Amino acid sequence: MVSFKNRLVWITGASSGIGRELALLLAEEGAHLILSSNDPKELSKVADECREFTSFCQEYPFDLSKPEEVNSTAETVVNTFGNIYLLINNGGISQRSLVKDTPVEIDRRIMEIDYFSYVILTKAVLPGMIEAGEGFIAATSSISGKFGFPLRSAYAAAKHAIQGFFETLRAEAKPHNISVTIAYPGRIQTNISLHAIDSKGNKHGVMDPGQQNGMPARECAKRYIRAIKKRKPEVYIGKSEILMVHIKRLFPRLFFRIVTKIKPT
Numbered sequence: 001m002v003s004f005k006n007r008l009v010w011i012t013g014a015s016s017g018i019g020r021e022l023a024l025l026l027a028e029e030g031a032h033l034i035l036s037s038n039d040p041k042e043l044s045k046v047a048d049e050c051r052e053f054t055s056f057c058q059e060y061p062f063d064l065s066k067p068e069e070v071n072s073t074a075e076t077v078v079n080t081f082g083n084i085y086l087l088i089n090n091g092g093i094s095q096r097s098l099v100k101d102t103p104v105e106i107d108r109r110i111m112e113i114d115y116f117s118y119v120i121l122t123k124a125v126l127p128g129m130i131e132a133g134e135g136f137i138a139a140t141s142s143i144s145g146k147f148g149f150p151l152r153s154a155y156a157a158a159k160h161a162i163q164g165f166f167e168t169l170r171a172e173a174k175p176h177n178i179s180v181t182i183a184y185p186g187r188i189q190t191n192i193s194l195h196a197i198d199s200k201g202n203k204h205g206v207m208d209p210g211q212q213n214g215m216p217a218r219e220c221a222k223r224y225i226r227a228i229k230k231r232k233p234e235v236y237i238g239k240s241e242i243l244m245v246h247i248k249r250l251f252p253r254l255f256f257r258i259v260t261k262i263k264p265t
């Protein structure tokens, strides 16, 4: 079984939710951690918790919506620490707005955070992994990466883009002994709906029932790490909502009838 003990792991979106739990679980395993998010204060709290378990935990806050910042942080991290053994692209925001109301600037902002930042960070760590002849790259998608549903147009687009990019990368990286895992969570108990943005870029600010009744973030993180270790190409994590993915694959006509009825909150 793969172990991340004493191996260098970089996690984005580590200040909250799934990323926080990934950080804690990997710290408990003795991984050496680089943690990122955009909120230095919240990130510091998680880093302090992790330091109770691991001897090495560095904080690198930066804004995933700003490509120059993503680029320069990636350069600094790679130049400072060398080869990353596991990169988990996890930071992200969700959306609560109709296509007809959403200006393209909001679509671009969501794509920058939820997709392009993943591309930039992955390209930054890839040469080191190829040189080392080993490595793991993970990307947090969503069941919205398998089907679109109301109020999630840009979010679903970004998550679908993750599949195209990382499936291609998986095929290209395999000869270099680099594993690529895409996680497709359903509804997980995190603050994602609070941080989701509306058509004006304002925070939705509501804990939606979908999140509140979802799978605990720790359970999600456990399954995510297990899938990475098993070098699984993809993993679906959640409760009964995951069924929709299979309904779309097996019974597309039924799926297109019922998708309009999914409660988007």
Ligand SMILES: NC(=O)c1ccc[n+]([C@@H]2O[C@H](COP(=O)([O-])OP(=O)(O)OC[C@H]3O[C@@H](n4cnc5c(N)ncnc54)[C@H](OP(=O)(O)O)[C@@H]3O)[C@@H](O)[C@H]2O)c1
Pocket: 012, 013, 014, 015, 016, 017, 018, 019, 036, 037, 038, 039, 040, 042, 043, 062, 063, 064, 065, 090, 091, 092, 093, 094, 113, 140, 141, 142, 143, 184, 185, 186, 187, 188, 189, 190, 191, 192, 193, 195, 211, 214
């Ligand atoms: N919860 C779910 O039901 C669910 C379902 C499917 C997929 N996901 C995916 O899981 C991932 C983690 O989300 P979560 O559920 O754990 O939500 P969360 O609790 O809101 O955490 C989101 C993380 O992303 C970071 N982030 C957001 N915008 C950022 C920015 N501009 N720059 C840097 N960091 C940023 C946040 O950090 P700061 O706030 O500190 O910047 C936070 O650490 C996301 O990719 C999300 O799409 C979640």
